[in-house]
Amino acid sequence: MGGLGKTTFAQNVYNDEKVQNHFELKLWVCVSDVFDLKVIVEKTLKSIGKEPGHFELDQLQTSLRNEISGKKYLFVLDDVWNEDLQKWMDLMALLMCGARGSRILVTTSSEKVAKITGGKLQHYSLKGLDLDKCWSLFKKIVFEGKEPESPKVKEIEEQIVKKCVGVPLAIKTIASLLYYRDSEREWLTFLENDLSKITQNENVILNTLKLSYNHLLSHLKHCFAYCPLFPKDYVIDVKKLIHLWVAQGFIEPSNSSLCVEDIELR
Incomplete structure (x- = not known):
C-alpha cells in the first residue's frame, strides 16, 4: 500500500x-x-x-x-x-x-x-503502524504530543485514528487538517461528514489525499490541479510554476494597488 x-x-x-x-x-x-x-x-x-x-x-x-x-x-x-x-x-x-x-x-x-x-534474498514487507504508534503520531502533530483536554475529543480522535488503518501518510494528512480545529462540534462534524467517505482500506490514501484537496481554498485547488500537467517525478522549477499560475489567472492580488508580479516578488 x-x-x-x-x-x-x-x-x-x-x-x-x-x-x-x-x-x-x-x-x-x-x-x-x-x-x-x-x-x-x-x-x-x-x-x-x-x-x-x-x-x-x-x-x-x-x-x-x-x-x-x-x-x-x-x-x-x-x-x-x-x-x-x-x-x-x-x-x-x-x-x-x-x-x-x-x-x-x-x-x-x-x-x-x-x-x-x-532473487532468493528475503524482502521486507512494511506493515501499517499499530494503534499506539498511530495515536502517538497523531498527537504529536495535533496536540504537540500532549493528551487532548476534552474526553469527548479524545474519543472522537480515537475513531479518526482507526480510520487511517495504520498508514502514516493518512495520519499526517488528517492530523494537519484538524490542527486548527478546537471545538468538539468541529471534530465531530469532520468525523461524521468527511471521514465517512473513507470506507475501504485499499483506498485510504487516495480518499485521504482527496479529502485534503477538498479542504483547500478554491484558488489553491486550481494551482494544485495544474501540477499534474508535469510528468511524474519531474523536478518543477518554482518560479516557472508561479509564472504559469499567473498566466492562467490563478493568482489574483488581494490589494488592488499591487500587480501580480509584485505579489510574486513578495
Missing part, C-alpha cells in the same frame, strides 16, 4: 551515519513507472553530480562504469515497478563493476518486483 513509508525508510538508511562511513559512493534514483536503462543511467550520473549530456546508451554506460568501478557503493532504486527480468539483468550487468560489499536497496509496491529484484 502507498503511504506506509517505504521511501522514508530507505532515506533513513541512506542518511544513516554508519552507512555514510561504510560506503565510498551513494546513489539514489527514483525509477517510477518507466524502467528505461538509458534514463536510469542518466539519473544515476546526475546523482553523482555528473552531467550526462546528450550521448547514446553505450557512452553513458561507459561513463557510469568509470564512476563506480572498484568502489563500494550503496545504490537506492526507489519506487520500482518493472516486472521484466531481462531489463533488471541488463542493469545488474552494468553495476557489477563495483567493489565487493556494494549494496542495492529497492523500494516497490509490488511483491512480484521484490522477488525479481531480490
Whole structure:
C-alpha cells in the first residue's frame, strides 16, 4: 500500500551515519513507472553530480562504469515497478563493476518486483503502524504530543485514528487538517461528514489525499490541479510554476494597488 513509508525508510538508511562511513559512493534514483536503462543511467550520473549530456546508451554506460568501478557503493532504486527480468539483468550487468560489499536497496509496491529484484534474498514487507504508534503520531502533530483536554475529543480522535488503518501518510494528512480545529462540534462534524467517505482500506490514501484537496481554498485547488500537467517525478522549477499560475489567472492580488508580479516578488 502507498503511504506506509517505504521511501522514508530507505532515506533513513541512506542518511544513516554508519552507512555514510561504510560506503565510498551513494546513489539514489527514483525509477517510477518507466524502467528505461538509458534514463536510469542518466539519473544515476546526475546523482553523482555528473552531467550526462546528450550521448547514446553505450557512452553513458561507459561513463557510469568509470564512476563506480572498484568502489563500494550503496545504490537506492526507489519506487520500482518493472516486472521484466531481462531489463533488471541488463542493469545488474552494468553495476557489477563495483567493489565487493556494494549494496542495492529497492523500494516497490509490488511483491512480484521484490522477488525479481531480490532473487532468493528475503524482502521486507512494511506493515501499517499499530494503534499506539498511530495515536502517538497523531498527537504529536495535533496536540504537540500532549493528551487532548476534552474526553469527548479524545474519543472522537480515537475513531479518526482507526480510520487511517495504520498508514502514516493518512495520519499526517488528517492530523494537519484538524490542527486548527478546537471545538468538539468541529471534530465531530469532520468525523461524521468527511471521514465517512473513507470506507475501504485499499483506498485510504487516495480518499485521504482527496479529502485534503477538498479542504483547500478554491484558488489553491486550481494551482494544485495544474501540477499534474508535469510528468511524474519531474523536478518543477518554482518560479516557472508561479509564472504559469499567473498566466492562467490563478493568482489574483488581494490589494488592488499591487500587480501580480509584485505579489510574486513578495
